[in-house]
Amino acid sequence: MRQHPLLTVQDLSVSFGSKKSKVTVVHGISFDVSENEIVGIVGESGSGKSVTSMAVMGLLPKKTGQCTGEIIFDGKDLLKQEAKVLRTIRGKEIAMIFQEPMSALNPSLTCGFQVSEILRHHERLNASEAKKETLSLFEKVKLPRPRDIFSSYPHQISGGQMQRVMIAMAIACKPKLLIADEPTTALDVTVQKEILLLLKALQKETHMSLLFISHDLSLVSEIADKVIVMYQGEVVEQGAVEQIFKNPKNPYTKALLASRPTLDKRLAKLPTIASLANKTFFPSEITPQQRAMRHKALYTKPPLLEIRNLEKAYYSNAGFFQKKRIVKAVDGVSFKVFEGETLGLVGESGCGKSTLGKAILQLDKATAGSILYRGKSLEALSHSEIRKLRKELQLIFQDPYSSLNPRIVIGEALLEPMKVHRIGRDKRDRKRRALNLLERVGLDESYYYRYPHELSGGQRQRVGIARTIAMEPKLVICDESVSALDISVQAQVLNLLNELKDDFGFTYIFISHDLAVVKYMADQLIVMKEGAIVEMGDADEIYANPTQSYTKRLIDAIPKGI
Template identity: 40%
Template structure:
């Protein structure tokens, strides 16, 4: 159905043409799911953009051929390409929140898409839209179709994106990281849906992802890319079971196993080199001279968090929404506790309560020997503001894009009054970059000049500069490919063991949680379903919910 031969894409620049992808050849049959894997920057999304005709200017297809059935995609005029795009080739993007129009009801977006590609009445388009929503598993579709995107959960919004891709009966759908931000339960539902559609409608799929477990679960064929080149391609069983290229083997080795715990993650390439050990030693001494070496645990007892309900009637008092109910557990001094659960289970609410961003309605939180007060009583000078630091999921949005790295890293030193001299603040910031595996030269650059893994290292450095004793890591690697994930998690392990940090590690990737955690807490609907040592929870789970989560986690099988 789709044939791509010798595809080469270049981007002109003042220093000459930059080759983004070179001599890529692949094909997709009707009803086939073709997986496209590789690290960030490998060229996966560029392949998809070239096929559907959405290359960002000034990029252009320099060589090669692309055909969809009997249609030569390179010979289409702009008008013909516009009519084909969305009609015969559709795309499912990574983030449904930004891909759906927040000001339009789902009904209007589906109808608009159908009427843009065929002569159909609004009544007929609406009836077809309801049928498609029912087909992809949205209950009460005739009622839910009138909702706005924000009234759906993340998994439901992803289903709406799939409905938008299906509503024109395409031959090919390109799914670009469709499950990256989803928990294992919702991810499993979306993947089952894609597999079912490929079989029932004979739609070809190109599945772009960095999750090799997902590829192993549903892909019929897989192609491995690196630095814009296709290294290996073939049936999934053959490529993953008996890889021919060393890079494919290294990628497989970097996937954390679910059935056992490793001392360190395998990294498929050399970790970032540093300019020397002197600056790293300076950062280590500076941390150890402060309070970072004091191991501080956290004890949570009967924590409850309620949010006020939404008033739907002038005469009816809104009922509060309970986000956390009677949550009790402990993060041991110098230990790592993993927190897992589906989206909406209360994981991030718990992190916000610990940091004082959300006020609990009941219960106590004890950090070391001090009871943490409500957020309203924690001013900027309260000790917990410095002692407890957080590493967020998206380092790009958590780093100020208008400030240089030096200013971003120096801020905690100035804010907490740790270093009064500006030059000394800059020197310590450069030393901390060295400690986390970055070049000190990065101090004069901006966040957009770094890759995702490098930005996450900068976020770790910023958290450490406050001399914390307790770190909250909220999905710190969910958007990173397996090799960068391995580097960041090895870094966190090293820092935790060297400086005695206590860590609350929040993630929906159960395999990562097993590798990182001493203890595990499983949340569901704001309540603890199971808690205990990591090996016990993973090897001998007691609750049905924990068993279901483990069974839904995609793993790379032994072929």
């Protein structure tokens, strides 16, 4: 491998705002990316990873974003180049894969047109040549049915396929440097692994340099040669992957490595950044004997929830002379949930997990089968009876931002459901309860008066949890409630959910595509594929001895580090 630096970032600082109220978010960082090298940048949200990549691309806002230092790419200082020169470099010599393909792709243009447009602009190809090259790129990134996807709009394909279209767009002009900013966040573990293998194969084939940005150190270890660890706008540690993994020097790096749920043992509590930095964490392990005693107490009671042969079918649109096609999102599913239990529900996108959760909550009614809650059939209840029961059956959403009203402060968002369900004597009592709930989820009184956009992703998720427990529910469905969070924030939220379960006697159905997280949380585990259950049993037993090839594939896809 040649060690000539393709990119040199020297003493880079990035600030936002005016001279009077300037906030510095990146503080004098330095690093190199050599030719034909994969460099990983890791850190939590707000550590400055994405801002650094935007500075390299020259995409920071001109009026409010200021950079000092040097960004030398192929002998040129990008900070001193005119906008016209940057436009010739951006997309052709330096390309970027964004975190959210749905927001990065134009929803009103076909996937094929958007990739062809890049080729026509930078490579001066005509429409026919650009289409031929685009189809070739779609084959290279292993998209199924390239011609169909060429004429498809982004919303008509899956998240993994959209990410592959973004990769095809990024490599279209054979860039010297490719920046991948959280390209696998919130993707299934199997799709995530496919994307990583694809990027690694493309890098090996084209000899481009790759700057891979992620909050997951284990994930970065699967692809990178070198790792840069960022914290609060500074580089706290950098070196070869093996060195960082086997002998980390900085406490923050150690905390990042320890925050992900372990696969070989079951901890009573996950370590967090704060607990490790303050040296206050001494992990205690839950033994198989302790689990067995707990399960014996759990499973001698009657079930809280029983699902019998549940089905949910959708009917596809059809032409005048065509029959409607039936698609079974949930196909003959049966299981029991016991009071005080955490039942894990795992599978890839489209397997029916979320549809099943909505059917249980009567948000999208099943087409066949029965749902028994405390022995009563939910299908037989009237609308008014269901409304009364909503207090006991609650949902924690995947995206707390879209579930919170942006026009009202957090305090009002907590008071609203309490008022509807007549919890608390009066407004003063409800406000007292709301403040206690915020404190319970680790947020102080000031958050009562803040709006959702003023909170981080982890803080919004805590508000979502507070709003759920305000109802004093019996059964809580957590639908991908930690999938988009940083590893360290994820650990805090998982610990919080377990504490609340012990304190309030909650029962959880925990839905996720991440088997490592589900294994940490769950007593029993259900693995779903194409609407049906393929494996069910004790979570630890299934991980140790999976009987189905699909479950094995999910386990093999989990990033395990070095």
